[in-house]
Amino acid sequence: MDPEKIFGPRLTVEQVEEGNDLAPRFDAHGLIPAVTTDFESGELLMHGFMNKEALALTIETGEAHYFSRSRQAIWHKGATSGLVQKIRELRIDDDQDCVWLRVDVIGGASCHVGYRSCFYRKVPSGPGLDADAPLELEFTETEKVFDPEVVYPGVENPTKL
Amino acid sequence: MDPEKIFGPRLTVEQVEEGNDLAPRFDAHGLIPAVTTDFESGELLMHGFMNKEALALTIETGEAHYFSRSRQAIWHKGATSGLVQKIRELRIDDDQDCVWLRVDVIGGASCHVGYRSCFYRKVPSGPGLDADAPLELEFTETEKVFDPEVVYPGVENPTKL
Numbered sequence: 001m002d003p004e005k006i007f008g009p010r011l012t013v014e015q016v017e018e019g020n021d022l023a024p025r026f027d028a029h030g031l032i033p034a035v036t037t038d039f040e041s042g043e044l045l046m047h048g049f050m051n052k053e054a055l056a057l058t059i060e061t062g063e064a065h066y067f068s069r070s071r072q073a074i075w076h077k078g079a080t081s082g083l084v085q086k087i088r089e090l091r092i093d094d095d096q097d098c099v100w101l102r103v104d105v106i107g108g109a110s111c112h113v114g115y116r117s118c119f120y121r122k123v124p125s126g127p128g129l130d131a132d133a134p135l136e137l138e139f140t141e142t143e144k145v146f147d148p149e150v151v152y153p154g155v156e157n158p159t160k161l
Numbered sequence: 162m163d164p165e166k167i168f169g170p171r172l173t174v175e176q177v178e179e180g181n182d183l184a185p186r187f188d189a190h191g192l193i194p195a196v197t198t199d200f201e202s203g204e205l206l207m208h209g210f211m212n213k214e215a216l217a218l219t220i221e222t223g224e225a226h227y228f229s230r231s232r233q234a235i236w237h238k239g240a241t242s243g244l245v246q247k248i249r250e251l252r253i254d255d256d257q258d259c260v261w262l263r264v265d266v267i268g269g270a271s272c273h274v275g276y277r278s279c280f281y282r283k284v285p286s287g288p289g290l291d292a293d294a295p296l297e298l299e300f301t302e303t304e305k306v307f308d309p310e311v312v313y314p315g316v317e318n319p320t321k322l
Contacts, residue, residue, distance in 0.1 A: 001292060008295030010322045017274050017320055022284055022296040025321070035196050035205055042203020044196055044252075047259040059296070062287035090286045091205075092298065093279040094272055095320035098208040100280045111255055113178050118254040119261045123183055125251045126223035131162060134169030135183040135220070137253065159178060159256035160186070161171045 001060045003052040010096075017094050025097040026052060031067060036101040036110065038117075039088040045103070045110035046118045055099065062087045064101055070158045081151045083107040107145070112158060114144030114151075162221045164213040171257070178255050186258040187213060192228060197262040197271065199278075200249040206264070206271035207279045216260065223248045225262055231319045242312045244268040268306070273319060275305035275312075 008021040016023055026032050031049040038045055048066040050058065054074050057065040064085035068075040078084030085103040092099050111118040121137040169182040177184055187193050192210040199206055209227040211219065215235050218226040225246035229236040239245030246264040253260050272279040282298040290296075 001290075005293045006296050013318055013320045013322065016322065020282075020298045020300075022298055033194055033208055035208055037198070037203065037205060042198065044198060044261045047194055047196055047254065059284065059286040059290070060288075087286050090284040091280040091301070092282055092284055093208065094274045094276070094281070098279075099284070100205045113255045115255070118259075119252040120255070121181075121253055123220065123251040123253055123260070125220040125248050127221075129162075129220070132166045135167050137181045137183055140252070157174055159174045161174065161177065 001056045003056040006056060006059065007052070016096050022092065023096055024055065024092065024099070025095065027097075031069075033098045034064075034066060034101060035098065036064060036085060036103055039102045039104055043117050044119050045085075045105065045116075050099065058087065058101070059090065064103060068158070070160065077110075078106065080155065081107070081109075081146075083109050083146075083151075085110065109145035112148060112152065114146050114148045115141045116145055117141070162217045164217040167217060167220065168213070177257050183253065184257055185216065185253065185260070186256065188258075192230075194259045195225075195227060195262060196259065197225060197246060197264055200263045200265055204278050205280050206246075206266065206277075211260065219248065219262070220251065225264060229319070231321065238271075239267065241316065242268070242273075242307075244270050244307075244312075246271065270306035273309060273313065275307050275309045276302045277306055278302070 008023040010023045030051045034048050034050050036045045051067040054065040054067045064077045066075045084106040089102040120141040169184040171184045191212045195209050195211050197206045212228040215226040215228045225238045227236045245267045250263040281302040
C-alpha cells in the first residue's frame with residue numbers, strides 16, 4: 001500500500017479529531033509513537049516508533065512493523081525471533097500522532113531481554129515515599145520466556161546508555 | 162523529591178536492564194514517553210511525555226504529571242478539568258526509556274476532546290484490505306463523557322496540524 005494514498009491530508013483540527021479520515025502526524029524525524037498491548041490481557045508489551053512505511057506495512061500485512069531508531073531501518077517484529085505480533089485491532093488517538101496496536105504475540109514474548117513484556121519492573125510511588133537515593137525497582141516477572149542469547153545469536157543489544 | 166537523587170546513573174546495559182536501580186533515559190529534548198492505561202479495564206487512555214521534574218512529581222504525589230510540549234510546561238493532568246489520574250502502579254521498560262502509568266481516572270475521562278480514551282477510533286488493517294484513498298476510521302466511542310467547551314473554557318485546543 002502506498003502511504004501517500006492511504007494517509008489523508010491534515011486540513012483542520014475538527015477533521016483530524018472528529019473525522020473519519022486516517023491523517024497521521026509524523027514528527028520532525030518522520031516518526032509516530034506506537035503503543036503495543038496484549039489483546040487478551042491488556043498488558044503493555046512495548047513502546048516503539050513507526051515511520052510512514054512501517055505504519056503502511058502494519059496496516060497492509062496485519063503484523064507489527066516498527067522503525068528501529070538504532071538501526072535506522074524498518075523492523076518487522078519477529079523476523080529474527082519468530083515472536084511476531086498479529087494485529088487484532090489498530091487504533092489512533094485524537095490528534096492522530098500516536099497509534100495503539102492490540103496484538104496476539106506468537107510465542108508469547110515481546111521483550112528482547114526475554115520477558116513477556118518490556119515493562120517487567122515496578123517503580124515505587126505515592127505520598128509517604130521518602131528517598132534521597134536512586135529508587136529501588138521491583139520485578140513483576142521472574143521467569144524469562146526465552147533466552148536472548150539463543151534467540152538473537154550475535155545480534156547487538158539495542159539498549160543504549 | 163530531587164530528580165538528581167532518586168534517578169541513578171546509567172552505568173552498564175546489564176544494570177539498566179536487569180538491575181534494581183531506577184535510571185531513566187531522557188531523550189535529546191529531556192523527555193521520556195509515558196503510556197497511561199486504565200488500571201481496571203487495561204484500556205489505553207493516552208500517550209504523553211515527561212521531563213525529569215514531571216516524572217519526579219508523579220512519583221512523589223502519586224498523580225500523573227506530564228510535560229506539555231505545546232506549552233513547554235509541567236502539566237498536572239486534571240488541574241484544569243478535574244480529571245486527575247491517580248497512579249495505581251508505575252512501571253518502567255527494559256532499557257528504561259519509557260514509563261507505564263496504570264491509573265484510576267477521577268471523573269472517568271482522559272481525552273481533551275471529551276471521550277474516555279484518546280484512542281476512540283479504529284484503523285482498518287490486514288490482508289484483503291484494498292485502498293487507494295485515505296483509510297476510513299471507525300469510532301469506538303460514540304458518547305462524550307464531558308463537553309470540552311464547558312470544561313476548558315477559553316483554553317486553546319492543543320492539537321497541532
